[in-house]
Amino acid sequence: MSDVVIRADGLGKRYLIGHESERERYIALRDVIARGARNLMRSASDMMRGRQLIVGDEVEEFWALKDIDFEIKRGEVVGIIGRNGAGKSTLLKILSRITEPSTGRVEIRGRVASLLEVGTGFHPELTGRENVFLNGAILGMTRAEIRRKFDEIVAFAEIEKFLDTPVKRYSSGMYVRLAFAVAAHLEPEILIVDEVLAVGDAEFQKKCLGKMGEMAHHGRTVLLVSHNMMAVRQMCRRAIVLRAGSIVFDGAADSAVDNYAVNQIDRSPRETWLRPASRPIEALGFSKIDATISGRQPDHVLECKIDLESVAEFASAFVAIDILDEVGVALMQALPTVQPFILGKPGRHHIALDVQLPPLVPGTYTTEFWVGSHNTQTLDVVRDEIAFEVLETPTPGRTFPHTRDHGAIVPKSVQQYSFLGSSDRLTEAHVSEGRRPE
Numbered sequence: 532m533s534d535v536v537i538r539a540d541g542l543g544k545r546y547l548i549g550h551e552s553e554r555e556r557y558i559a560l561r562d563v564i565a566r567g568a569r570n571l572m573r574s575a576s577d578m579m580r581g582r583q584l585i586v587g588d589e590v591e592e593f594w595a596l597k598d599i600d601f602e603i604k605r606g607e608v609v610g611i612i613g614r615n616g617a618g619k620s621t622l623l624k625i626l627s628r629i630t631e632p633s634t635g636r637v638e639i640r641g642r643v644a645s646l647l648e649v650g651t652g653f654h655p656e657l658t659g660r661e662n663v664f665l666n667g668a669i670l671g672m673t674r675a676e677i678r679r680k681f682d683e684i685v686a687f688a689e690i691e692k693f694l695d696t697p698v699k700r701y702s703s704g705m706y707v708r709l710a711f712a713v714a715a716h717l718e719p720e721i722l723i724v725d726e727v728l729a730v731g732d733a734e735f736q737k738k739c740l741g742k743m744g745e746m747a748h749h750g751r752t753v754l755l756v757s758h759n760m761m762a763v764r765q766m767c768r769r770a771i772v773l774r775a776g777s778i779v780f781d782g783a784a785d786s787a788v789d790n791y792a793v794n795q796i797d798r799s800p801r802e803t804w805l806r807p808a809s810r811p812i813e814a815l816g817f818s819k820i821d822a823t824i825s826g827r828q829p830d831h832v833l834e835c836k837i838d839l840e841s842v843a844e845f846a847s848a849f850v851a852i853d854i855l856d857e858v859g860v861a862l863m864q865a866l867p868t869v870q871p872f873i874l875g876k877p878g879r880h881h882i883a884l885d886v887q888l889p890p891l892v893p894g895t896y897t898t899e900f901w902v903g904s905h906n907t908q909t910l911d912v913v914r915d916e917i918a919f920e921v922l923e924t925p926t927p928g929r930t931f932p933h934t935r936d937h938g939a940i941v942p943k944s945v946q947q948y949s950f951l952g953s954s955d956r957l958t959e960a961h962v963s964e965g966r967r968p969e
Contacts, residue, residue: 534604536752541635542599544621548591595621596776608753610763612791613773619756623723641720646710655699659709666713680716688712715742723754740766760788760858804916815841816911829890829925829943839880846904847871853899856939890925890941892933
């Protein structure tokens with residue numbers, strides 16, 4: 532018996548998008564009636580043939596997915612990553628049997644539980660208790676099976692007080708808690724989870740990731756769509772990268788995240804940014820940024836020379852600089868001062884800033900330059916335009932590489948304490964300096 536539980540072969544999904552044609556300045560009543568009659572006849576024909584209804588005079592063909600081929604085996608935890616609009620949600624809807632593919636076919640062996648949107652599969656007028664039994668019935672479980680799992684579901688979701696409240700009164704976080712608890716505990720062979728977990732708090736997300744890992748350990752298959760690259764690295768051994776509806780990478784999760792990060796945006800190291808003419812300054816904005824890296828690991832300094840130009844009066848402002856990792860997650864923010872130091876008068880302003888960087892693992896980093904007044908008003912932002920690359924390890928002599936799944940920043944010094952036998956005496960050693968406890 533094959534271990535493959537999901538097989539996609541030449542999968543494609545086409546949508547027809549309607550556009551209104553350019554209107555003439557003068558439209559006669561007969562033209563309006565004729566156009567309405569044509570649209571009505573076309574809609575009636577589409578309905579009779581079971582096709583998508585199109586609104587508009589012109590129709591454009593759009594392929595959300597095209598030529599998708601892959602196999603997923605029992606017990607795999609597979610991440611699906613890509614930019615917004617890459618086709619991730621469309622793929623999950625096809626795998627969940629919510630929509631049909633336009634081309635190709637997909638084979639699924641086993642019971643599928645999907646968590647695609649907040650409130651998916653819930654009836655808003657029913658209580659949380661009633662929805663648990665409703666979802667279990669949809670998954671093909673008997674009432675006795677659901678009752679056996681009921682207490683475990685409620686304990687995981689932590690919504691005992693609101694169990695008999697209609698779910699239409701739940702917050703989005705409560706929705707997600709109950710929906711995930713139901714989907715994960717009613718014993719599906721395949722669990723499909725979209726980015727919906729981002730709605731929950733950090734503690735609940737951690738609990739969900741642990742539950743998915745437990746499911747995989749017991750032979751369940753998990754498909755996870757997430758923009759949290761750290762979660763993908765930790766949870767998944769394999770990941771699929773989608774771009775413009777096509778698979779561009781399918782392999783080890785670490786390599787997939789690196790592929791996504793490199794191709795997400797051009798982030799080759801750049802030292803100078805000039806404001807393009809197509810982006811005018813509204814009040815105060817950056818006109819030029821020069822940035823260079825000086826020093827050596829672990830004492831790099833980001834030296835910035837910033838030119839600002841103001842064309843109108845504004846509230847006095849200050850500058851902040853964020854350091855971002857390869858997927859755009861902010862690692863730190865540098866503030867020269869929390870007090871506004873750029874007076875709100877028209878003119879030019881020249882600023883020189885030196886940012887002491889933390890010990891960073893090798894990789895490419897980008898910056899975000901922000902100017903505004905007390906975080907209540909953003910006057911201008913320059914993001915992903917200045918990048919720098921770290922090539923050296925922050926701990927010279929280390930014999931094994933730094934990996935992203937352990938973070939991007941390495942502490943300069945780690946205090947090590949060891950118990951010696953049954954004695955209460957502690958011995959301290961600066962591990963980064965290579966000294967041994969005496």
